[in-house]
Amino acid sequence: MxxxxxxxxxxxxxxxxxxxxxxxxxxxxxxxxxxxxxxxxxxxxxxxxxxxNIFAINQNRKQTKTVGILVPYLADPVFAEFARNIEQRCVDMGYRPTIFSAHGEQETENEILENLRAQKPAGALLAPLGRASDVAAVKAFCKDVPTVLFDSILPDVGMAFIGSDNPQFTRLIVDYLCRTGEPPCFFEMKTPTNPNARKRRQSYLDAMQALGQEPQVFSVDGADWHFEEIGRQGGHQVLRSGEMKTNTVLCSNDRLAIGFLTACYELGLKVGRTEDCAIRVAGQDDHPFSRYTCPPLTTIAQDYDSVSREAVATLFRAIEGEDFPYSIKLFEGKLVMRESA
Amino acid sequence: MxxxxxxxxxxxxxxxxxxxxxxxxxxxxxxxxxxxxxxxxxxxxxxxxxxxNIFAINQNRKQTKTVGILVPYLADPVFAEFARNIEQRCVDMGYRPTIFSAHGEQETENEILENLRAQKPAGALLAPLGRASDVAAVKAFCKDVPTVLFDSILPDVGMAFIGSDNPQFTRLIVDYLCRTGEPPCFFEMKTPTNPNARKRRQSYLDAMQALGQEPQVFSVDGADWHFEEIGRQGGHQVLRSGEMKTNTVLCSNDRLAIGFLTACYELGLKVGRTEDCAIRVAGQDDHPFSRYTCPPLTTIAQDYDSVSREAVATLFRAIEGEDFPYSIKLFEGKLVMRESA
DNA sequence: ATATAATTTTTACGCGCGATAAATTCTTAC
DNA sequence: GTAAGAATTTATCGCGCGTAAAAATTATAT
Incomplete structure (x- = not known):
């Protein structure tokens, strides 16, 4: 050398x-x-x-080898996992991915989109904030950059949406909970930013009806991304209210469930599915840490791998010039039985 | 418009x-x-x-407005937190930060460094893998790009190192544990990638000696970044071996502690500092989720904010042309007393 | 050996903007 | 109203590479 x-x-x-x-x-x-x-x-x-020189290259090529990856909140291990998975796949395709996080804020999401657009990426993989997204801004971005949305859908925005079949998730776990004990009540945030949360609530109601059970929903306050704290405080509130008609709680997602478990612990309630337990708690997502809660959390596993793979594959079909209509692809979740329910 | x-x-x-x-x-x-x-x-x-056009700008300016942020493992909430904090500060300075993760692998770390160098960033903030880093490669990178290291030190690499005072961390919590109950044994990975782990072990030994206590170290197998699983399996091993001479365990970091708590739960050991508890467990770092373990984890809080602020400030002093000798700045941790110990 | 196809070389332009020097216009103070 | 100083305009390169067309070279097939 x-x-x-x-x-x-x-x-x-x-x-x-x-x-x-x-x-x-x-x-x-x-x-x-x-x-x-x-x-x-x-x-x-x-x-x-x-x-x-990468700048000279990008200036002269119409299409760069850059791919943008945007998630709503990177400190959430669920999105860290998605980002890691997708990033690796892009590298394998010979592209240079860059990860961004909106940190839960619309303004940040818009800024990132603006900056990203200026970089003329070959494509983008976007998990939008959801309800908090500036839909017009995202749409405008998608007009310039081939974009595949994942995790959180904005209808008809981007070339495709790849995500999880939330109704199936909830049906599956409601079914399981009813089969193995008292039917669950549903614990959620009152104003979730993620549209999946609404689907899960609706699906809970549908599933309960289908099983001839009476639903009960607890919607607690809290609008930011500190889900564990919201779950903990909301848990205290619900548990102390005495309004729960059942000993089983299905949380809208694992992070809320983690906080709810903390509330149970703080109130001295033993969680689990054995006879000596006072309450059963379940979540949804298979958060990377849910295996390690005490007790380990029963949940529905998102198919991170399939969602990531399909999202990347779809984007690269578009990048390579294939033309296809807007499509939605949803993956099913798997029941992960652990001790909490 | x-x-x-x-x-x-x-x-x-x-x-x-x-x-x-x-x-x-x-x-x-x-x-x-x-x-x-x-x-x-x-x-x-x-x-x-x-x-x-950003490419035309960067091609012609000697110095870009890009800043690279590299962490060893982004799916670890501790680093997600650092990345988020540092990213925001760079934005506030009018720069465009980009976050990268080495995903725990030397090869990836080197590739990122190579790519980053090609982008001629104004500077870089680097939390290296540590023991697993290719020191020569990092050094070569630092020769071209003003770089500040944080969290994990590689001696004399970069313009400065900003991190936590690990000996102080361990001293503080060993002290606390000894004052409030039986002296702790130390639970760690046999081959930690992070150099901080070695400092913590040594500091544990020193602190115990200073207090006239007999130290006991458990070093368990496992070399990747699945610390919780390592903590859980190692926990089982240690707890079942019957070799623990004390009812108090200090874990090298919170993620190990989280896994250790799971092991305790699975073995039916009640964790906490009340009379009816079989074991006390403490961690180090104040991992974002340690507040929500059951029981909530007693730990030493890293001063994420100060470390991030100082690292960014130091980098920008260098970027703005100030000349200063290599320096090391360490921040103290604060004891966070929760129920686990 | 020859014709043909496939590569490579030569030559030249363009991308969008940073940078500079000289010429011009505008501001401000007196 | 005038002169000095500040800001702007004009004109012109250069950055490093993509790209295109024509000419020259090489490889392959007959």
Missing amino acids: SDVKIRNMEEFAALSGISRPTVSKYFHDPESVRPSTRARIEAALEQYDYRP | SDVKIRNMEEFAALSGISRPTVSKYFHDPESVRPSTRARIEAALEQYDYRP
Whole structure:
């Protein structure tokens, strides 16, 4: 490895003994040049450590190799998991993904979209804030950048939506809970930002009706992303109110459930499905930590892998020029039975 | 808002009635032009929605407005919290931060560093993998990009290191535990990737000696980033071995502690500091979820805010041309007393 | 050996903006 | 009203690379 500093492709081409346009072609696609010239370029590459200037490339290509990934709240392990999964898949496709988080705020989401658009990405994978999103802004973004939405749907925005079949989630776990004990009441935030929450509530009501059970919904205050705290405080409220007609609680998501479990602990209520327990608690999502709560949380596992894979696949079909109508694809969840219910 | 599409600064300048160099100057610093011309530009800006091409800008400026943020594992809420905090501060400084995660792998860390370098960022904030880092690669990166390391130190790499005073953490909690009950044994991973873990162990040994207590260390297997699972399995192992000479366990970090708590639960051991409890468990870090474990985890709170603030401030002093010698700044932790110990 | 196809080289332009120097216009103070 | 100072305009390069067309070279098939 020589330590001669190479300023640009011109210099590198001269040193490798190949013309600049051919070198340029090589960097665009190594397979597109004759094996013998490829070998010469790669030999020079090992000797001189040159990399094309990424800004000059992006300025001149209509399409960059950048992919934007935007999630509503990165400190939420569910989205950290999605981001990690999707990022890896983009890298494998030879693209350069960048992760952004809206931190739960519309203004931030819009700013990120603006900045992202300026980078002319090849595409974007977007889990919008949901109810808190500026739909017009997201739509405008999608007009410029091929975008696939995931996790949280904004109807007819983007090229496709990939997510979880929330009604199925809730049906499945309501069914299980009814089969194994008292029918559950439903614990949720009054004003959830995520549209999935509304679907889960509705699906709870439907499932209970289908089973001939009387539903009971507790909607607690709290509008930000501190779900555990909302679950804990709301849990205290509900548990102390004495209004619960059942010993079983289905939480709208695992993070609320984690907080609810804390409330149970603080009130001295033993949680679980054995005889000596006072209450059963279940969640939805299979949050990465739900295996480690005490007791471990019974929940419905999101199919992170399938959702991520399909979202990325769909985006790249679009990037590669395939034309297809707007579509929605939902994946089913699996019941994860643990001790809490 | 007119829907005339503007191709470049030339066109925009013409439409706003100002010359291109002045417009360019405006975008570089709005304060640098006369108020009357600023008003005219901003009026045109509202009418025509033009944004300078970011690639062209970065190609021509020696220094970009990009800042790279790299953490070892973004799905770990501790690093998600750091990333969020630091990102916000960079935005406030008028820069465009980008978050990357090494996902616990050296190869990924190196690739990110390579890509980042190609982007000629104004600076970088780096929490390296630690023991698993390719020190030479990181050093090479720091030679090209002003870099401040945080959380995990690589001695003499970067312009400065900002982190937590791990010995103080451990001293503080060992002290507390000894004062309020039996002296703790220490629970850790045998081969931690993070150098802080070694400091904590050593500091545990020192603190115990200073207090005239006999130390006991349990080092369990497991080398990846699934700390909770390592804590759980290791917990089972330790608890069943019968080798614990005390009823108090200090875990090297909160994530291990969370897994250890699960092990306790699974073995039917009641955790807490009341008389009816079999064991006390404490962690270190004040992981965002440690408030919600059952029982809530007693721990030492990292000063996320101070570390982030100081790291960003140090970086920007360097970016703005200030010259200073390599320095290390450590922040103290605060004892967070909860029910687990 | 020759014709044909496939690559590579040469040459030249363009992308959108930063930067600079000289010429011009505007501001401010007297 | 005038002169000095500040801001703006005009004109012109340069950044590093994509891209296109024509000319030259090489590889492949007959």
